[in-house]
Amino acid sequence: MRRPLAFLLAATTLAACDKIKSAVGGAATASADSTAAATDSGGTSGGSTVSLPVVVSDVEDGDLVLSINTTGQVRSETEGRIRTEVAGTVSRVLVRPGERVRRGQALIELDARPFEIDLAEAQVALKQAEQQYEDLYRPDSAATGVMPSQQRLDAFVIRSGLAAARVRLDRAKLARERSTIYAPFDGTIDRINTVIGDRVNAGQELGFLVDLNNLRVEAAVLEHDLPLIRVGGEAVISSAAMPGQAIAGRVAAVLPMVDSTTRAGRAFVRASGNSALRPGMYADVRLEAQRLTGRRLVPARAIIERDGRPLVFVVKDGRAQWTYVLPGRSNGQQTEILPDTTSGIIPVNPGDRVIIEGHLTLTHDAPVRAVAARERN
Known part of the structure; x- marks a missing residue:
């Protein structure tokens, strides 16, 4: 009786082991199938290959124009x-x-009609004066047989009223014209x-x-900025009446007087008008204060900081390359890049494309694609 019982227990144990192996094998197979499906759908163990949209601008060599920002009132050059x-x-x-x-x-x-009447009256008076003039010199000429001297003729012109009649006729003609x-x-x-x-x-x-074609802006300039402004310098005019637009102008004059209350002088900026800018408006004015020639320039928006160091992202072969730079002076629109203090080399070159939008959270060597600003927005 003991041998059949032992045989039954062994058979039951083997059957349980076979069920466990089958369950483990099925789970492993399902896991492998899921991994294969994920691989087939494009996933990789190295991360996403999606290119991020960014807006780029070119590095260039040129003049950095430092400026003074102020406001002024628009006037017409000719108002009558x-x-x-x-x-x-x-x-x-x-x-x-x-x-x-x-x-x-x-x-x-x-x-x-009143002017025509006055003109006709003046013409009649002139003819009368001419007749009196002739009546004066003819008897004198007939008596002597010669023409009177020029001095006597001039006297006859005055005595006959001929000179005054001529003036009245000219005045009547002028009044009719006016x-x-x-x-x-x-x-x-x-x-x-x-x-x-x-x-x-x-x-x-x-x-x-x-005259709406020839305008000037009377810009207020603080007294400590006046020495920086020069006649002929560039100016950029913008206004709330023309959002997103600007008009180029030139400094025509820097006036000598300084207001004792505001401690500001005035600069006249001449510009060509457009349909938006009108006399009487207030406008923002950016005046050229100093021109630094031959500088390596990048848009000011391209420069960001990481770990306390300024850098730009240069796009090369579709990837954003993290490039440390040493910024110099800036006018708010462009910033000059100085040579590296160690190597003496400027790390960006003319024609390089640097990112100005979409780079605040980028990592080094991230895949990117350049788009227009409106596409990114």
């Missing part, structure tokens, strides 16, 4: 009040506010202060004309 030089009644208004006009273009006309008011320069009508039928006096303002 439209005035009448003679009294009269407005018969026609030929322009409207906002209309562009050319120099010599008729703007306003006064009733010409009965039409013309544009004194190319510009845009800002306002018209009269209507048909108005009675106007000599010297009265009838409108305002502004």
Whole structure:
């Protein structure tokens, strides 16, 4: 009875071992199949190969323009009040506010009839004076048989009133010409202060004309910055009215007086106008203060710090190469790169592409691809 029982226990133990081996083998096979599937789907043990989008800019050799940032008010180089030089009644208004006009273009006309009458009266007076002049020298000439001397002829001109008649005729002609008011320069009508039928006096303002093509900005410059500004220096003008745009200008003058309250002087910057920049606006102005020639330049945004040291990422063969640099002076837009203190070599070269966006969290040798700024955003 003991041998069959021992045989039964042994058989049961062997069956249990076979089940355990089968379960372990199945798990191993499933693990291997999962690894193979992961490999087939593109995963690698070395990490992701996805290229990160970045924005790049070129390294260049050029002049570093140091600047002074300030504000100023926009003015027109030519602003003129439209005035009448003679009294009269407005018969026609030929322009409207906002209309562009050319120099010599008729703007306003006064009733010409009174001026025509004055002109005709002056012509009649001139003929009368000429007749009196002849009546004076003819008897004298007939008595002597010779023409009077030039001195006597001049006296006859005055006695006959011929000289005064000629002046009155010239004045009447001038008044008739001035009965039409013309544009004194190319510009845009800002306002018209009269209507048909108005009675106007000599010297009265009838409108305002502004030249929008030639502008100047009166920029405030602190007294300690005035010696850095030079006439002819570059200037960049920007305004809230034209976001993302800028207008190039030149320093036309640095005025001699300094305001005793604000401790600031004024610099006049001339610039060509556009449809956005208008007289009366306030604008931001960047004035050239000093020009450093022959510098290795990178965009200021390209420089970041890692472990307390400045560096740039240079894109080579599709990868971001971590490159330590020694920055010099900067104008906020560009920064000069100085030679390394040990080797004397500048670590970046003209034409190298450095990353200016998308590099704050990059690692060395990360795969990248250059895109436009709008694509990255």
